[in-house]
Amino acid sequence: MRYYIGVVHQEGDSAFGIHFPDVPGCFSAAADGLDDLLPNASEALALHLEDEPLPSARTMDAVRSDEDVAQDLEGGAFLLAVPFFRLSGRTTKANITMDAGLLTAVDQTAKARGLTRSAFLADLARREIVG
DSSP states (O other), rough: OEEEEEEEEEEEEEEEEOOTTTSTOEEEESSSOOGGGHHHHHHHHHHHTTHHHHOOOOOOOHHTSSSHHHHHHTTEEEEEEEEOOOOOOOOOOOOOOOOOOHHHHHHHHHHHHOOOOOHHHHHHHHHHHHH
């Protein structure tokens, strides 16, 4: 999996904002708190890079040494590694094994949320991967 390093800003009581030095024009925010920033940023990367060639992703140390980023860091910003994965747009059947009681709980929870088992498990996987 590829990670892009984001520069996170917040001024006063404003939302957290993030931009990616290696992905010009891609930015995101989280108005409700820092916990929402990582999934929002990952989604922004996926949407911004959809059908685009992937730019090189520098290491955190390389991004940190960038002159503009260093200036942001001096101003109170911090860095965040954001996972990127490209969805293919096609589904693949998978055979999984789990405890029968857990599978029953998965099915009940999925049904209560109006989802299929597959949609529920895929959503859980995306959220776990993103953090």
